[in-house]
Amino acid sequence: MDIRFDGKRALVTGAGKGIGREIVKLLTECGAAVVAVSRTQADLDSLKAETGCEVILADLTQTEEARRAATSAGAIDLLVNNAGIAVIQPFLEASVEGWDETMAVNLRSAFLISQIVALGMVERGKGGAIVNVSSQASMAAIHGHAAYGASKAGLDHLTRVMALELGPHQIRCNAVNPTVILTPMGEKVWGDPVKSAPMIARIPLGRFGYPNHVAQAVAYLLSDQADMITGATLPVDGGYLVG
Numbered sequence: 001m002d003i004r005f006d007g008k009r010a011l012v013t014g015a016g017k018g019i020g021r022e023i024v025k026l027l028t029e030c031g032a033a034v035v036a037v038s039r040t041q042a043d044l045d046s047l048k049a050e051t052g053c054e055v056i057l058a059d060l061t062q063t064e065e066a067r068r069a070a071t072s073a074g075a076i077d078l079l080v081n082n083a084g085i086a087v088i089q090p091f092l093e094a095s096v097e098g099w100d101e102t103m104a105v106n107l108r109s110a111f112l113i114s115q116i117v118a119l120g121m122v123e124r125g126k127g128g129a130i131v132n133v134s135s136q137a138s139m140a141a142i143h144g145h146a147a148y149g150a151s152k153a154g155l156d157h158l159t160r161v162m163a164l165e166l167g168p169h170q171i172r173c174n175a176v177n178p179t180v181i182l183t184p185m186g187e188k189v190w191g192d193p194v195k196s197a198p199m200i201a202r203i204p205l206g207r208f209g210y211p212n213h214v215a216q217a218v219a220y221l222l223s224d225q226a227d228m229i230t231g232a233t234l235p236v237d238g239g240y241l242v243g
Helices: 018-029 041-051 063-072 096-124 146-169 184-190 193-201 211-222
Strands: 009-012 033-038 054-057 078-081 128-133 171-178 233-236
Touching: 009 018, 018 033, 018 041, 018 078, 018 184, 018 211, 033 041, 041 054, 063 096, 078 096, 078 211, 096 128, 096 146, 096 171, 128 146, 128 211, 146 171, 171 211, 184 193, 211 233
Parallel strands: 009 033, 009 078, 033 054, 078 128, 128 171, 171 233
Antiparallel strands: none
């Protein structure tokens, strides 16, 4: 199966590192013209040098910054809402600041950017595809993940509502739900073997994932090969959620 995005324009948020960076690289290799959004200029500069993508510097915790990024990206055929943060705090110690920042990045920015991009898709009348990068934590309770899990559960349901309302315009909306992915953020949270061992023990494949595992799933859901798939939440979790 050869996935190609020639003639397509893609927008990827949270593109500077980890999963987002891998998605930009893969979509570019598949022929898409990619616009990458990050809040770190150095990451954007190196990504542009590596892939030739267009770049937008934006802090997606800010409503107007998110809207500006979506608007300045121009006409978009493929959208990947990948931007995310993890503020890991026990429930009884969780802060309002951590909760609000998590919701702003993980959920609100996806809503704001998708709204603007989808409106453009509707106006052009050619359909499109949107993939939201969620998490296994949207479906399974994990210690310390109150804000993160709630934000991703909200993102899953936002995906379903988007699929329902945008489907008549031939805009497909899906989510991918990874397990622990060994990005810098994943290493920071799960790098301690004492903490990671119980999690790995719950994964039937017995291992964490890498950014390319998520990027490949995203590319498939964006592609014409997934033309009849919308409203889905696709685990990329080594079987974690079957337990």
